[in-house]
Amino acid sequence: MPYLYLSFAILFEVAATSLLKLSQGFSKMLFGILALVFYGLCFFFLSLSLKGIQLNLAYAIWAGIGLVGTTVLSIFLFREKVTATSLIGIALVISGLVLLNLSQKIH
Known part of the structure; x- marks a missing residue:
């Protein structure tokens, strides 16, 4: 279940960041409020995921996949x-x- 929560956190983060761009500096308030x-x-979902995933691993996955998702x-x-270069x-x-995932499984 923690990884499902982490997946939701990533999806909402990517969507929020895209909405932030669409808000054009909060000049389009609906997009800004949705963001x-x-x-x-x-x-909220990231905090739920931390009940079952170590902080360093959850944050790395959240930030890394969020970066890739936002870029795509x-x-x-x-x-x-x-x-x-960006690729x-x-x-x-x-x-x-x-590598981080593999290192967690070794211990």
Whole structure:
């Protein structure tokens, strides 16, 4: 169940960040308010996930997958450009998450 909560936290974080962009600096209040609501839900589910997942692992997964998800969404939704350097960075983040997960299973 903790990983399901973490998945919800990631989904709400990616959605909230996208809504924050759509709010255009809170000049479009509906998007801004929705972003705040989604961030609240994100942190609620992140806190629930911490009951069963170590903080360092949960935060790394949340931040890493959130980064990748936000990047992918920004490419398709906002037509932002992706470079080879940014793809390498994303690959390094994913590699770091895999290594962190493996290190947790060794202990």
